[in-house]
Amino acid sequence: MVDSLKASEDGLKIVDEARRRKRWQKNSLTWVQEAKTSEATLKRFWARKFFIDRFAFIAICKAVGVNWEEIAEPSEIQETELPVVSTVKAHPSIPNQNFVGRDKAIASLNTHINQGAKIIVIQAPGGVGKTTLAHEYLNSQGFDLVLDLPMAKEKDNIQLVDSVIEGWLKQDFEEEPGREFWEMLRRLKRQLQTRKIGILIDNLEPALDGQGRFIEPHRRYVELLRVLADPTVQSVTLITSRVRLCEPDVNVAHYLLPGLNEPAWQQFFMSRHINIDIPTLNAMNKAYGGNAKAMGILCGAILEDFDGDMVAYWRNNSGDLLVKADLENLVTSQFQRLQELNSEAYRLLYRLGCYRYQDVPTVPTEGLLCLLWDVPEGQRRRVIESLRNRSLVEFNNGEYWLHPMIRAEAIARLRASEDWEEANRKAAEFWTDSVKTVETVENLLKAFEAYYHYVQINDFEQAGSVIVRRRDGSSWRNGESLGRSFYRLGLLQPMIYSINSIINQVKTDYILSILYNILGVFYWLSGGINAAIECHNLSFKAAERTLSSINLSPSIDFYAKRRKTWSLFNTGLCKIDLWELEKAVIFFQDIEFICNSKNSETGLYENEKDYLYCLAFLNSCLRFKETAMSYAQQGEVVIHKIDSSYWSQGYSLLFMGLTYKNLGEFDKSFEMFRQAIAFAEKTHYTQVKAKALTGLAELYREQSDFTTARFHHSESIALLEKIGAKCDLAEAHYQFALTHQKMGDAEKSQTPFQEAIRLFTEMEAPKQVEKVRKAIGKIDEI
Numbered sequence: 079m080v081d082s083l084k085a086s087e088d089g090l091k092i093v094d095e096a097r098r099r100k101r102w103q104k105n106s107l108t109w110v111q112e113a114k115t116s117e118a119t120l121k122r123f124w125a126r127k128f129f130i131d132r133f134a135f136i137a138i139c140k141a142v143g144v145n146w147e148e149i150a151e152p153s154e155i156q157e158t159e160l161p162v163v164s165t166v167k168a169h170p171s172i173p174n175q176n177f178v179g180r181d182k183a184i185a186s187l188n189t190h191i192n193q194g195a196k197i198i199v200i201q202a203p204g205g206v207g208k209t210t211l212a213h214e215y216l217n218s219q220g221f222d223l224v225l226d227l228p229m230a231k232e233k234d235n236i237q238l239v240d241s242v243i244e245g246w247l248k249q250d251f252e253e254e255p256g257r258e259f260w261e262m263l264r265r266l267k268r269q270l271q272t273r274k275i276g277i278l279i280d281n282l283e284p285a286l287d288g289q290g291r292f293i294e295p296h297r298r299y300v301e302l303l304r305v306l307a308d309p310t311v312q313s314v315t316l317i318t319s320r321v322r323l324c325e326p327d328v329n330v331a332h333y334l335l336p337g338l339n340e341p342a343w344q345q346f347f348m349s350r351h352i353n354i355d356i357p358t359l360n361a362m363n364k365a366y367g368g369n370a371k372a373m374g375i376l377c378g379a380i381l382e383d384f385d386g387d388m389v390a391y392w393r394n395n396s397g398d399l400l401v402k403a404d405l406e407n408l409v410t411s412q413f414q415r416l417q418e419l420n421s422e423a424y425r426l427l428y429r430l431g432c433y434r435y436q437d438v439p440t441v442p443t444e445g446l447l448c449l450l451w452d453v454p455e456g457q458r459r460r461v462i463e464s465l466r467n468r469s470l471v472e473f474n475n476g477e478y479w480l481h482p483m484i485r486a487e488a489i490a491r492l493r494a495s496e497d498w499e500e501a502n503r504k505a506a507e508f509w510t511d512s513v514k515t516v517e518t519v520e521n522l523l524k525a526f527e528a529y530y531h532y533v534q535i536n537d538f539e540q541a542g543s544v545i546v547r548r549r550d551g552s553s554w555r556n557g558e559s560l561g562r563s564f565y566r567l568g569l570l571q572p573m574i575y576s577i578n579s580i581i582n583q584v585k586t587d588y589i590l591s592i593l594y595n596i597l598g599v600f601y602w603l604s605g606g607i608n609a610a611i612e613c614h615n616l617s618f619k620a621a622e623r624t625l626s627s628i629n630l631s632p633s634i635d636f637y638a639k640r641r642k643t644w645s646l647f648n649t650g651l652c653k654i655d656l657w658e659l660e661k662a663v664i665f666f667q668d669i670e671f672i673c674n675s676k677n678s679e680t681g682l683y684e685n686e687k688d689y690l691y692c693l694a695f696l697n698s699c700l701r702f703k704e705t706a707m708s709y710a711q712q713g714e715v716v717i718h719k720i721d722s723s724y725w726s727q728g729y730s731l732l733f734m735g736l737t738y739k740n741l742g743e744f745d746k747s748f749e750m751f752r753q754a755i756a757f758a759e760k761t762h763y764t765q766v767k768a769k770a771l772t773g774l775a776e777l778y779r780e781q782s783d784f785t786t787a788r789f790h791h792s793e794s795i796a797l798l799e800k801i802g803a804k805c806d807l808a809e810a811h812y813q814f815a816l817t818h819q820k821m822g823d824a825e826k827s828q829t830p831f832q833e834a835i836r837l838f839t840e841m842e843a844p845k846q847v848e849k850v851r852k853a854i855g856k857i858d859e860i
Contacts, residue, residue: 083129083130083132083135083146083150083151084123084126084129084130084135084150084151084351085123085126085135085149085150085151086149086150086151086152087126089148089149089150089151090124090126090149092144092148092149093138093139093142093144093149096142096143096144097109097142100142102142104120104124105117105120105121109138109141109142110460111456111457112141113134113137113138113140113141114137114456114457114458114459114460114463115134115137115138115460115463116382116460116463116464116467118381118382118383118385118467119131119134119138119463119467120138121385122381122385122386123135123138125385125386129350129351131463131466131467133459133463134463135149135150137459177210177211177214178338178342178345178346178349179338179339179341179342179343179345180207180211180214180338180342183211183333183335184211184214184215186333187211187215187316187333190331190333191314193331194309195330195331196306196307196308196309196311196313196314196315196329197303197306197307197315197316197317197328197329197330197331198314198315198316198317198330198331198332198333199282199317199318199319199322199323199330199331199332199333200212200316200317200318200319200333200335201318201319201320201321201322201332201333201334201335202320202334202335202336202337203320203367203369203405204320204371204405204406204482204483205369205370205371205372205405205481205483206335206336206337206367206368206369206370206371207335207338207370207371208280208318208319208335209278209280209281209318210370211335212278212280212316212318213278215316216276216278216314216316219276219314220274221274221275221276221314222273222274222275223250223273223275223276224275224276224277224278225246225250225275225276225277225278226277226278226280226439227242227277227278227279227280228280228281228435228436228439229279229280229281229282229283229284229285229436230284230434230436231281231284231482231485231486231489232284232489233284233285233293235434235436235530236284236285236295236296237436237437237572238296238298238571238572238575239296239298239299239301239302240259240262240298240571241569241571241572241575242302243255243259243262243263243266243302244262244568244569244570244571244572245437245519245569245572246266247262247265247266247269248519248567248568248569249519249520251266251269253265253269253800254568254764254800254801254802255568255802256799256800256801256802257570257603257604257605257801257802257803257804258802259298259301261802263301263302263305266302266305267305267308267310267311270305270306270308270311270312270313271310271311271312272312273312274312274313275311275312275313275314276313276314276315276316277306277313277314277315277316278315278316278317278318279315279316279317279318280317280318281318281319281482282317282318282319282323283319283320283321285299286319286321286323289324290321290322290323290324290325291324291325292325300325300327300328303315303325303328303330304327304328307328307329307330317330336368337363337366337367337368337369337370338363338368338369338370338373339363339368340359340360340363342368343359343362343363343368343373344356344359346373346374346377347359347373347377347388350377350381351386352377352380352381352386352388353386353387353388354388355388355389358388358389358392359388361392361396362376362388362392365396366405366408369405371405371481371483372405372408374469375408375409375412375468375469375470376391376408377469378467378468378469378470379391379395379412379415379468381467382464382467382468383415383419395411405483406483409483409484409487410487412468412470413427413428413487413491416468416470420461420464422450422453422457422461423461423464423465423468425452425497426446426449426450426461426462426465427465427470427471427484427488428487428488428491428492428495428497429449429488429492429497429501430446430449430471430478430480430485430488431480431485431487431488431489431490431491431492432449432489432492432498432501432502432505432531432534433445433479433480433505433527434527434530435479435480435485437523437526437527438523438524438527439479440474440477440478440479441477441478441479442476442477442478442512443459443462443476443478444508444512445478445505445508445509445512446462446478447459447462448504448505448507448508449501449504449505451500451504462478470484471484498535499535502531502532502534502535503531503532503535503537505527505528505531506527506528506531506532506540506544507528509524509525509526509527509528509531510525510528510544510547512524512525513525513549514549514550515549515550516549516558516560516563516567518567519567519569522560522563522564522567522569525544525549525560525563526544526560526572526576528544529541529544529545529576532544533579533580536583538580538583538584539584539585539586539589541580541584542580542581542584542586542589542590542593543589544560545559545560545561545573545576545577545592545593545596546559546560546561546589546592546593546596547559547560549563559592559596561573561577561592561593561596562596564600565596565599565600565603568801570600570603570604573596573597573600574597574600574601574604577593577596577597577600578597581593581594581597587620587621587623587624587627588620588621588624588634588637588638590616590617590620591617591618591620591621591624591638591641591645592617592637592641594613594614594616594617594620595613595614595617595641595644595645595648597613598610598611598612598613598614598617598645598648599648601613602648602651602652602655603803604804605804605805605837605840605841606841607652607655607656607805607841607842607843608842610648610652611649611652611653614645614646614648614649614652615645615649617641617645618641618642618645618646620641621638621639621641621642621645622642624638624641625638625639625642643669643672643673646665646666646668646669647665647666647669647688647689647692649665650662650665650666650669650689650692651692653665654692654695654696655805655841655843655846656841656843656845656846657843657845657846657848657849658845659696659699659700660700662692662696663693663696663697663700666689666692666693666696667693669689670689670693673687673689687712687713687716688726688729688730690709690710690712690713690716691709691710691713691717691729691730691733691734691737692733693705693706693709694706694707694709694710694713694733694734694737695733695734695736695737695740697709698710698736698737698740698741699740703741706737706740706741707741709737710734710737710738710741713730713734714734717730717731717734724761724763727757728754728757728758728761728763728766729766731750731751731753731754731757731766731770732750732751732754732766732769732770732773734746734750735747735750735751735754735770735773736773738750739773739776739777739780744777744780744781747773747777748774748777750773751770751771751773751774751777752770752774754766754767754769754770754773755767755770755771755774758770764797764800764801765798765801765803765806767797768793768794768797768798768801768803768806768810769794769806771790771791771793771794771797772790772791772794772806772809772810772813774790775787775788775789775790775791775794775813775814775817776813776816778790779813779816779817779820782820784817784820784821787817788814788817791810791813791814791817792814794810795807795810795811795814798810804837804840804841805837805838805841805843807837808833808834808837808838808841808846809834811830811831811833811834811837812830812831812834812849812850812853814830815827815828815829815830815831815834815850815853815854816853818830819853819854827854828854831850831853831854834846834850835847835850835851838850
């Protein structure tokens with residue numbers, strides 16, 4: 079799809095007849111308002127020597143009741159209808175018409191790569207065209223996949239490298255990232271060794287100090303670059319930066335990108351149908367050092383304010399260049415000029431500085447419209463068009479973003495204005511309303527953008543509300559919180575960091591109870607069991623404080639009670655993982671005690687009896703067989719009636735399978751584990767499948783079918799290594815060692831025994847370590 083169109087000669091005649099029937103002048107204000115455009119754009123439409131914005135062209139035709147396809151040049155219609163195909167991940171494509179004069183640059187990049195470079199730093203001042211060159215190169219070299227990391231403009235907003243790698247693995251490679259940094263690096267390296275991947279790290283300089291090294295909070299980026307620079311990877315990484323990268327442990331090539339020469343500027347201006355005056359063109363090129371972004375801004379100003387007259391523009395503006403003709407000064411002057419000529423467009427431009435353009439690199443039209451709260455609705459699109467015509471906002475296929483230097487100026491002006499808070503609130507509301515259900519990582523990241531806007535204005539209550547807000551369309555009754563969506567989609571690190579960043583500033587106990595609950599679950603999944611227990615304790619206390627308040631709504635009252643109950647439940651699960659079985663029993667018995675038929679007083683839904691399966695399992699481990707069987711029989715009554723979450727459905731089968739195994743009811747145990755595997759495969763619940771495979775392996779070991787047992791052990795360990803479930807992985811190694819031991823192969827049992835000890839030690843689970851050492855007869859060596 080092309081971004082601009084112009085009318086054919088015959089088309090103009092049709093439009094002329096149509097406007098006469100309406101008794102409109104060629105520059106009629108009514109026409110301008112109907113088309114939501116500007117007088118300058120309508121004038122360029124009639125001049126025909128100028129191309130105008132595609133959407134403005136269509137609106138102008140529609141306003142007089144004619145079909146735009148009959149008006150436009152036929153060649154332009156054909157081009158408009160061509161589909162746009164892009165293999166680049168979630169980043170705006172760079173239109174080819176903006177890419178001129180870079181043949182030598184492409185050749186230089188190829189030379190570096192042919193000489194073995196894996197990382198190339200493209201260095202130049204702002205606006206020279208580093209990002210455009212990098213995108214064009216990566217789009218044209220036949221990469222299987224292109225990964226994009228736009229670095230935040232402000233240091234406080236730079237992503238942790240752990241979150242970056244986790245997102246790449248999960249979203250782009252469709253691989254579970256693991257839960258430790260070094261494991262994520264290892265998996266990323268393996269992917270880069272097997273596929274041809276292009277990587278762009280854009281705008282690196284905010285992450286560097288004055289010596290060109292990564293600032294202290296982000297030193298781990300060095301480890302990522304070491305992987306990207308490894309000779310065995312098939313990837314090529316392009317880094318754009320205004321300053322030199324000087325990390326001695328990372329092997330990179332540097333390419334200094336020059337400005338565009340006069341022929342390139344001439345080609346660009348001619349493509350916009352501006353009459354070229356060579357002396358003027360050369361003077362502008364020299365004044366701005368061939369800066370590519372300056373070229374685009376100048377072109378927009380010449381078209382919008384001087385009807386395409388290059389000489390007139392330069393005659394009126396060259397005298398302003400008293401100090402230095404650089405992009406920064408040009409951007410500042412354009413903001414000032416826009417403020418004088420079009421205050422509405424000026425306010426929109428600086429308000430656009432509130433968006434981050436990172437995880438979600440572009441903003442749709444609706445995200446701009448919401449920032450025009452003080453402009454009549456019928457005039458809002460015309461304001462957007464004004465920015466497009468002046469090349470002050472980047473756009474493609476209905477998506478918008480700001481050049482880094484324009485965004486820097488926009489942020490500064492927005493912070494200094496009275497709109498800072500309102501703009502961020504409007505943007506946050508836009509992102510929240512734009513996502514109805516969270517089915518993909520893309521949906522997730524869009525919904526989570528609201529969090530960052532509230533943090534920017536220090537509204538930590540609302541930032542917390544973004545995380546706890548429920549949306550429909552999930553496996554959870556009454557919806558799923560955004561925090562839970564991060565868990566379901568496998569992105570742990572961003573949520574752990576985000577909650578920890580605000581939790582000490584959140585004052586609302588109800589929100590705190592949910593945040594601590596989510597954080598506890600994430601710590602538990604990451605192997606931080608003791609930290610998880612502390613979070614669940616804090617969640618319990620916050621829920622109690624909530625319930626002590628007066629005039630609670632029935633919904634908050636119910637969910638606060640639910641939070642208390644599930645704090646006890648989750649703490650019990652943590653105690654099981656620590657193998658503190660007697661302590662775990664106490665927590666689940668507390669839940670049993672408070673549960674009764676009045677579900678509104680317990681915070682539990684009907685048939686939500688997960689504590690039954692846990693008590694059955696614990697009593698079977700403690701050899702209280704009759705008690706265990708009693709709980710198991712109660713659990714069987716409701717096991718297929720559970721209607722709350724995938725976790726409940728999957729783990730009820732696992733606990734029942736383990737209970738029946740411990741009780742010697744092998745047929746029932748087999749059935750439970752097989753049901754668990756079927757459920758896990760249907761719902762893509764890897765952790766449940768892996769634990770069920772370990773359970774099957776234990777059963778086959780009891781039957782001395784060691785071949786099948788070892789096969790299932792290996793399957794389980796492979797899955798658990800993939801998702802990085804530390805506690806379950808340690809238990810899987812322990813059970814594999816027991817199988818080798820029962821086979822009489824003590825030597826082979828040592829490796830999985832020691833791996834189990836290592837993992838349990840990292841978890842700070844001494845009872846688990848003791849269990850393993852007892853199994854290998856080394857308890858006295860502790």
